[in-house]
Amino acid sequence: MPISPNQGSTGGGTTVVITGTNLGGATAVRFGTKTATITANTPTSVTVTSPSGTGTVPVTVTTPGGTSNPLQFFYVGAPFKSSLSPVTGVTAGGNTVTITGTGLSTATAVNFGATAATPTVVNDGQLTVTVPAGAAAGPVGVSVTTAGGTNNGLSYTYVDAPTIVSLNPTSGPATGGTVVTITGTNLATTQSVDFEGTLAPFSVLSDTSLSVVTPPGAAGAVDVTVTTSGGTATSTDAFTYLAGPGI
Structure with missing residues (x-):
């Protein structure tokens, strides 16, 4: 006489189907000692809503013909989430987030706002999940659903990809050291700026502006790339290194 599922929340409310013979x-x-609510019954199955409980309890079915042999049902506590990393990512989704906590081994879903994703359970204290696409930039609540229930309390922030609108000035000596203002959009989470692959020191002035000091480079036009937690933007041949004079 199988029981499915054989585990559920300590708070009760799990729909459980018991199958066998002569169950009508x-x-x-x-x-255990608590009575479940019967919601459906046929000669070969009984569907019930589990009562609250803890630990492992025996489950029995009583009919006019007697009481069945017991089956085991395992009560599982609600999950506890302690951290999420990273806490930001592209609005398009697709990056991997690690969630740590306790009671995560039976996790079946992780919700980012209203959108559910299927996690990979590493162990009872850790799971990973691929972030689904977000409806818009901004924070969303993150919840984990397990056999023991659902736990909320963490937040994840979707960030739109950056854009580069302009550089000022657009040229400077090949020795570097030129202070350049980059204007664009979604620049607040900038992680790096490079001139043709060479990293440049920078400071974030606002979500639409960066101050950058050019590194040394070879004479000629180079691409400028800004990388943020929302993605990468490249402006082709945006800055020109000028060769020094020779006599």
Whole structure:
């Protein structure tokens, strides 16, 4: 007489189906000493809503013909989430987030706002999940659903990809050291700026402006790339290194 599922929340409320023979007319289904609510009954199955409980309890079905042999049901506590990393990512989704906590081994879903994703359970204290696409930039709540229930309390922020609108000035000596203002959009989470692959020191002035000091480079036009937690933007041949004079 199988029982499915054989585990559920300590708070009760899990729909459980017990299958077997001669189950018609069931008068009681007990989880340990507590009686479950019968919601459907046929000669070969009984569907119930589990009562609250803890630990492992025997489940029995009582009919006019007697009481069945017991099956085990495992109560699982609600999950606890302690951290999420990273806490930001592109609005398009696709990056991997690690969630740590306790009671995560039975996780079946991780919701980012209203959108669910299927996690990969590493162990009871850790799971990973691929972030789904977000509806818009901004924070969303993150919840984990396990056999023990759902736990909320963490936040993840979707960030739109950056854009580069202009550089000022657009040229400077090949020795570097030129202070350049980059204007664009979604620049607040800038992680790096490079001139043709060479990293440049920078400071974030606002979500639409960066101050950058050019590194040394070879004479000629170079691409400028800004990388943020929302993605990467490249402006082709945006800055020109000028060769020094020779006599």
